[in-house]
């Protein structure tokens with residue numbers, strides 16, 4: 330735990346004693362330079378104050394830093410033998426929401442100050458709501474100025490109970506209450522003798538011990554490409570690499586990865602950490618660079634992930650947004666540039682669902698715009714697919730900013746709720762006939778492989794044999810579906826995904842009716858094949874994935890349709906295996922190679938194998 334970094338956000342109004350508290354933490358943990366300290370003591374003494382006014386320290390520093398900074402969040406650093414700390418101090422004045430959203434979005438813990446005399450105020454509720462919206466895992470409520478209420482346990486408990494009653498409505502993770510006097514130092518760094526009824530740790534002890542390791546998302550490996558490093562012979566580092574920040578999980582040398590949105594698969598060859606140190610493993614939130622085993626086309630804004638754990642790749646997102654701009658308002662139909670991870674795209678506000686009153690949590694569904702500091706739920710439509718997770722799952726890959734293209738100003742920060750949910754007014758209609766009552770039990774046999782790998786030949790043979798044996802069977806061939814159901818789709822990655830999705834849905838309907846469905850579709854993407862399986866399994870239908878593992882060279886030599894020749898000549902583009910990816914199945918139920926013989930031989934073996 331030693332040396333682990335804790336990011337702290339503070340919230341409170343000017344009078345709550347926030348600056349004094351921060352000053353006290355710095356002062357008592359001996360992180361203030363002596364000369365600065367003396368100056369403060371002199372000023373305080375000249376004012377006749379009994380205690381050194383520590384707010385002078387942070388306020389002074391802030392004033393210096395603020396020049397030219399539009400969003401004024403001051404960061405203070407200090408450390409103890411246990412931990413390192415960064416405090417983002419967002420001023421409590423009118424810009425509170427914007428500042429807090431900016432300063433607190435990466436915080437592990439938020440400190441909310443309550444004046445013991447005043448109790449829970451509207452702004453306390455607002456700060457608690459923002460902390461919960463920002464997904465800050467730990468919330469520490471410091472009931473300050475306890476010296477002014479005679480260190481009363483009763484008053485402390487009254488405030489605590491009131492806050493707990495309110496926060497029950499919010500998604501607050503870990504909640505801690507500490508009675509303090511920032512001015513006199515009670516329960517800040519050392520235990521208060523005046524409040525022996527309080528049995529918990531003082532604030533600093535709490536900050537040193539709060540358990541944060543399990544807050545990080547260690548499961549979803551995410552690496553957004555920030556820069557492409559090109560080979561430069563002069564510096565000896567003659568390689569192509571990708572630099573960025575690990576936004577979740579961990580990556581090791583040798584890991585299988587895919588680059589999104591292209592879907593090209595490869596492995597990690599080398600990793601470097603800060604200062605060019607070579608690593609065997611890198612994890613969030615390290616800034617690293619990565620070299621891959623294959624020269625694949627990756628650009629800034631792409632994301633490197635594991636094949637079996639991918640973010641959403643979608644053009645439509647549903648999000649909570651905080652509007653930052655003083656000079657403009659957010660209205661549906663307006664377009665902005667979105668920066669989501671390292672990816673930049675053009676988006677249009679496709680809908681404003683409601684504006685949220687942060688004080689009452691009331692949702693105004695009649696709202697038609699968002700003004701400065703207002704928060705709303707909306708949908709965005711991007712011109713290119715975005716790569717994202719839900720904010721509550723990953724704060725790094727689930728957040729974004731909106732930029733005004735005309736002024737280049739950041740006008741909003743957003744937290745992604747998820748991809749846009751489809752029409753929720755549609756209810757599943759159950760029918761009266763159960764699968765058991767039908768004469769035949771259906772299933773889907775899904776053939777995947779390169780063009781020319783033998784999918785259609787095998788599927789035709791399977792269908793012929795099944796029908797001959799009296800089993801209803803039906804062939805869904807990619808080429809044929811593209812003449813009708815999928816006539817609107819081309820061969821872009823997105824269109825192929827939609828092609829696979831539709832075909833999987835139709836296959837599941839046929840299978841549900843009792844037919845054995847033979848699907849013959851290149852279906853180049855692992856995630857969509859997996860989705861096809863899930864669509865079947867959700868309905869209790871057997872799904873068998875058959876991978877026609879015919880080498881590209883062999884498919885190209887066959888070239889029954891002359892398409893490879895055309896693709897090589899550049900007459901057709903996005904051709905699978907040539908300039909469009911094919912992700913080899915990781916979990917196929919059956920793998921067929923040319924050595925297995927004719928389609929008739931293979932069909933017979935498969936039917937035997939499946940007991941059909």
Ligand SMILES: Nc1ncnc2c1ncn2[C@@H]1O[C@H](COP(=O)(O)OS(=O)(=O)O)[C@@H](OP(=O)(O)O)[C@H]1O
Nearest residue numbers: 780781807820825828850851852853902903904905
């Ligand atoms: N650019 C490009 N890439 C791949 N295939 C192409 C392309 N253009 C046309 N064709 C022909 O379309 C057939 C593939 O369609 P699918 O629906 O199976 O493809 S996919 O699953 O959506 O990737 C495929 O049929 P098969 O050869 O039977 O696989 C091709 O004949």
Ligand SMILES: Nc1ncnc2c1ncn2[C@@H]1O[C@H](COP(=O)(O)OP(=O)(O)O)[C@@H](O)[C@H]1O
Nearest residue numbers: 779780781782783784785786887889926927928
């Ligand atoms: N097992 C096999 N051995 C040799 N050639 C085959 C085999 N299966 C298919 N072929 C031939 O390969 C070509 C492409 O087959 P096809 O079934 O149309 O593939 P796909 O549907 O995957 O594009 C055809 O000329 C076909 O006769």
